[in-house]
Amino acid sequence: MYSLYFIAKNNLKKKKSDAFVLTGLITLSALLLYISISTLSNMGKVVEKAYELTNTADWYMLTSETATDNMEEIFDDQGDVESFEKTSAYYVVKSGYIVNGERSENDYTFLLALADEERNISRIYSEYEGELFDDEILLPYYMKSALKVEAGDRFSFEIGGHTYDFKVKGFHEDPLFANPMNVSVYRCYVTDKRAKEMAAEEKSSILPYMECKAKLKEGTESNRFLMEISDAINEKSPEATQTFNFSFIWSSMRYGDTMSASIGMGIMLVFAVLLIGIALIITRFNIGNFCEMNIKNIGILRASGYKESQLTGSFVMEMFLVSLTGSIVGLCASVLTGGFLGRLMSSIIGLSWNQGFDPKSAAVVMAVCIPVTMAVAWHSSRKCVKLPIVSALRSGMADHNFHKNYFPLEKSRQPLAMNLGLKSVFYAKAKNLGILLIVMLLGVVCCIGFGIYQDFAVDTDNLLKHVGMELGDVFYLGEDLKEFGQEVEKCPEVDKVLYEGSGDIKLLYGGKETAVTCDFWNRPEFLKNETIIQGRAPEFDNEIMLSVVICEELGIEVGDIVYVKGMEKEMDYILCGIDQKINNMGRKALMTTAGEERLNGGSTCGQLCVYAKEGVSDKELAKLLNDKYPQREAVEGKKMSGESLKPVILVMKLLCIIFMAVTAFVVSLVVFLLLKTKIVREKKNYGVYKALGFTTGQLLMQTVLSSLPVIVSGALLGSLLCDLVAGPLAGICLKSIGIYQYQMHVDGIYKIITLVFITGTAFLVAVLTGARIRKIQPVKLLAEE
């Protein structure tokens, strides 16, 4: 074993820079792999811990104060319920917020919970202790981690032209309202007195509500409970679901907390695996090059009695040392970057990230990086150590050159430097094909980065469409909106008004049952953010549209009859279409208001979506409506959605930056390795060419051109193929969250940026690496002979 270690150590000494570069690549792969694996496996623990510390509600409903009078009775009858609790809260329909004098870009919805009220379910969990005074507020932890608000800061609400000032006492963690992707509300704690004062001032914007919370017995099947409690509430307290409300169950919300972070980390995991693949290809190159350059030494070792297996073993040992070092350094780097990662994760999920080093994930990283590198080393070295001893001693591989003479100078038309560059490219076809594939993959990855950035961070309309969030240009929340909507629709600046109500329904099909939240719209065909993947939107009162997740669960197809159980009756509906949504974990139903009346004997309306006529901006419409109807608060849809989508946009921006950075790193690495090997191997040729009269500039250009065509072709192919590959790849990732039909669109400009970015990086590294040609002196080379 020591003899293998001895050879491996000497081999590594001979190619220090190659070993260093490969170690760097494995370090990066190990780092990304560890981050993604540990984050994905620990994210649940973080949420669970906050769940335990706050005794988070397993079922939550926010509804009108008056609708909850007999809620205790309803819950007493439920066998699955361990405890039930009601607490008051004030729903702030829309408010701007000011931190230390700086106003937020977007308006947002707040829920003011009362700090003085005693609570056992969804308790306050905050590191800031002590009594809360009237001028103090406890903000959600997300505002600290993502929006960088600090304890002691001045925080003000800006509602209806008034400001309400507070001092930030601290931050609380609540897994149900952890981040805006989960529930589009910032839940804060203030004193009862202060909340009442504000509500009295802003009657149209701050509405008194009641939070109903239940803890369920262990082992309760949440879907079944949801159906049962929906039935019970519909039967005994129909007002609770007919007025504006939202309700959710913890088993669904826990995924909502971590959804955007999970998507991001999932993509990072794929990328880490891709990097390992690239490291393996480079390992193969390295060993191939080393064998070629040291074939005589290999022959000598064989002649002196080393067995093939021993020589192969030395290469395996060498790669073991490299991958072990890379993995350990990568894991150490992950410890060093742990603080940053923690802050990043906190800012995405909105809960404090209290996870330390994860030995299990580290073991997985080691178990992946080291054996695969060793396996590739074994496979790559077999060919050269098997060469007959005599051939090896006669410089084996180079002795038998039966390559085709590509681009003969006599017949070619290109400039000399390009001609010689192309010759180099085609002379090492297999190697260059490998590089082409690597760069092509990186090109695709870069385009995916830009694609998700464009689709989710820049084009928020597109993101809203995927989320299925319909807010209109301007929207109203509240009660008794129907008549008001008819009034608003008469305004000459208004194009149309859509009414939305929602309620829980039970679906029965083919012996299966499930409960979903159903949205009722007066004219579903006009919804802007509805992605129908099959069929059409409901038009008649006996039609229903279901999300693809529900359809798959029930095994139902367009045209089938589904039985729907509402508050009063059980009716049959035709499935007229299938749509896709992210919100509610993709579990939604949609029917017309007429369909709701058919089922429940009446219709609800909790939200009005107002659409402006062409030429009227959202801002103008909101101002106009607020001036005309001051008793109600018109909220700009985009301003509100902008705040909700912040975590997704942050993740997508980060991913795009990571993809670009790693692409630059790998392209630089590949070009550096390629040219360094070329220069070392062809040092004599360079010396002779200099002696014959080639200038350094000519040789540099020729060298750069020997790598650039492959890189440019790879980047070009990657950019062109991204439409074919990127969409389906991203689609696979998004399917898990309810997006079945996803057409990634990458603008031409991003493809050009990808091409220029990769080519520019490669050119720069090629020129810098090629600069060592300047140092080659023909006299020295000739004197060495």
Added chain:
Amino acid sequence: METILTAKDLCKTFSQGKLQQHVLKNLNLEIEKGDFVVIMGSSGSGKSTLLYALSGMDKPTLGSVKCMGEEITGYGNDKLAVFRRNHCGFVFQQNYLNDTMSVLDNIMVSGLLADKNRKRIAERAKELLSKVDIGKEAWNKFPTQLSGGEQQRVAVVRGIINSPALLFADEPTGALNSRNTGHILDVLTELNKEGQTIVMVTHDMRCARRGNKVKYLSDGVITGELFLGDYESGDKKRHEELRLFLQEMGW
């Protein structure tokens, strides 16, 4: 006769830390057009260093080199490269052909530096290859598919493809067997007869016999010079003169 290369007070010193080695010491030399100058000397006498200094491949520490009317001593690396491509040809001990290029391309890559006309260069390369007995069938082969002697003849053709004023040969037969050595020397002699000026470094008497002037280098200075006149095969007197000269020089 026209002088095409003049070296004046040429000095070359190699330094390694505080240690200095003076390889060429105030050396003076003139080469006339059409000469076949052979530089001889014992190992370490500075033969190759002199050749590289004369050809602009290395810069002397002191002194000047004037070639074809150009004072090249002060030239930068790129200007020297252009000078070499226009006026000098080289044949080394090893052939230094590029293994990844065909025979024809190895020659053309050098030729295209001075003349961009590919057709003309290709034709000249083929003509020269035929002249040194490298048949058509070998033109598109790779160097490793040729014998050592053939490879060196290709290297000679590469050296003269640009019709250089001076052909510098640094022990061009050092790596060849007796038969191939004779072949290469015949090629060089033939070229010289056609007017090609050649400066050759060697320590082989058989090679030295081919020159019309032999200069003996010892300890960085030229200590003796012998005029042999034009080479004729079987000239025993010439061989004897050379033997006595070298004996006198202490070789």
